Amino acid sequence: MKFIKSLVYVSIHALHRYLGKASRGSPSLFLLQGWFSPGLLPCSLLTLQPLCFPANCDCLNGGKCVSYKYFSNIRRCSCPKKFQGEHCEIDTSKTCYQGNGHSYRGKANTDLRGRPCLAWNSATVLLKTYHAHRPDAIQLGLGKHNYCRNPDNQRRPWCYVQVGLKQFVQECMVQDCSVGESPSSPKEQAEFQCGQKALRPRFKIVGGEFTTIENQPWFAAIYRRHRSGSDTYVCGGSLISPCWVVSATHCFISPHSDHPKKEDYIVYLGRSKIKSHTLGEMQFEVENLILHEDYSADTLAHHNDIALLKIRTNKGQCAQPSRFIQTICLPPLYGDARFGTRCEITGFGKEHPSDYRYPEQLKMTSVNLVSHEKCQQPHYYGTEVTEKMLCAADPQWETDSCQGDSGGPLVCTIQGRLTLTGIVSWGRECAMKDKPGVYTRVSKFLPWIHTHTRGEIDLAL
Template sequence: MSSPVESQPWIATLYQISRRNKQQYFQCGGSLINPCWVVTAAHCFPDGEFPEPKDYAIVLGKTNIDETNEFREQKFLVEKIIRHQHYSDQTNALDNDIALVKIRSESGECAAMTDQVQTVCLPPSDLKLEGGTKCEIAGFGKETYDSIKYSQVLKSSTVQIISQEVCQSEEYYGKLINRNMFCAGDPTWKVDACKGDSGGPLICQYNGQMVLYGIISWGDECAKKNKPGVYTRMTNYLTWIEKNMAQSASVQDNFISE
């Protein structure tokens, strides 16, 4: 269902900028975890090449993909892209599918906190949610696998965590699922993340807070029976995030992969 950005104020939209005509094309979702940092999926940046920060832009506070609201939205240049050094798409499953994006405005500022723009909490490292736990996903992705266009408006849906045992069973994804991933879906197979939602948040309530438990990563089509959405398990990357954000404070490289 359509969702005001105030209900998902950490949602980021990642755009790729065409070198030919300087047009911006919607690429992926993301989540604001720090005023200067967005976390997204590694596969949002084409593999086999070092993504150039100047080829991307990030907008926060967006409700409609094709409309700009100068009063609510905040636009940013990308200063740095840190894709996980062990990201891999070799098995048809995306492993270590996480990237950090450092943002700054034209005037060198990070995000300002408003009703439409807020950071999301990261989960505690030992958080392991049980199968059946209800969480929320959001993004501008396609409404069905066969849709031609992305959703014009921000949408959010409720999905349920699926136990690792079930997701690793043969009728689901078998050996494609490893400890860096988990599955979440709809028991009726009507709701799922889809193309264009990649990089966006899976948010769960824990101790009275909304925490970023997963990053929308991959799946077999969308809302297909026994093929739920697969998410990057955020608890496995808290140290990696902390280390790279700290290093970046002192290093000025355009691209780090280490």
């Protein structure tokens, strides 16, 4: 070992002669300081570099650069508790993200469908814009790992996912810190509080505005399964208890069959998009499908247009409360909001009846309750509207429920609570003057609901 040191000293003195008076300080002293002091990188014995420089491992979050005493080419970051990674850039304590997650440095590594993320230093990712070998990779949280990040300030943390032969950007299954525990977390034991939602009502869906499920957390999306394995959106519904969704019977009646099978349907709660998964959603099988026994349809009107779906996950669980999933209050027996009351409607309905596709994002708008006297006038609907129905319309005839909104909720405030007042049922065209939307009057069907749920739903009858 003395022989190696002497070589280094010779090299030092040779350099000193080369640098002359321009060199600062004593090279020998600098060597000794670098050899023993933490924070200074010892001379490289492999290349016999004559000078020692401060160690620089680009350690983050309080990490310290550590190098071996005689093998200074080998150095690493010594990370404080709760941090790990090549540069101490991974915060193992982070289980959620703040804001849009640009600063998130946790260990979530799957997309919303549970598919694993690709490592940022993998060969396929190196061809993308964001990868572990960018000059600013450390600052962006990218490295030799596959953890979710948001380097380009998108809506939430994301990663690349391999689908077939291609790689796609996918949002990650990681919780927003402002939401709290994930609805799938076993720690969550919260109780349902009907009519409560995370966002304030926003009245500005024909002419409506796009929204998220937090604005209508009781909204249920009902899909029909196909033999091919795909599914098609059918109707909306409303969660009235952890195990029960209420919708419209006409959603399940087709010209081909009056006896739908419960196995043909699935229900999603907590879903904001019609074709893609969203954080916090739950999928359910239909354990029981109950259509009203006296349902009938005229040329236009639907009578007794109400249905019940008992839902369970494939593990036998009912819905769990969260920011994205909540029950809606049922109205008092034969009690409704006053005519003229402003109410909310929500759904994936078309903008116009002739539209080929449903909108991708959930929409909501507001309408006012119309009196029976007015709705039964000849230039409205006449006698087609019965006492078991409600009419509601936008005063300017600009917004309305439309095709695809069927079965969804008409929510009004009754006695200070957001209440399921109606179920989207029928109407002529959409947002047509003097042709308001017609809704099943829920208060008239409370005894029917109580009977068919076998008392599982507590009603003030």
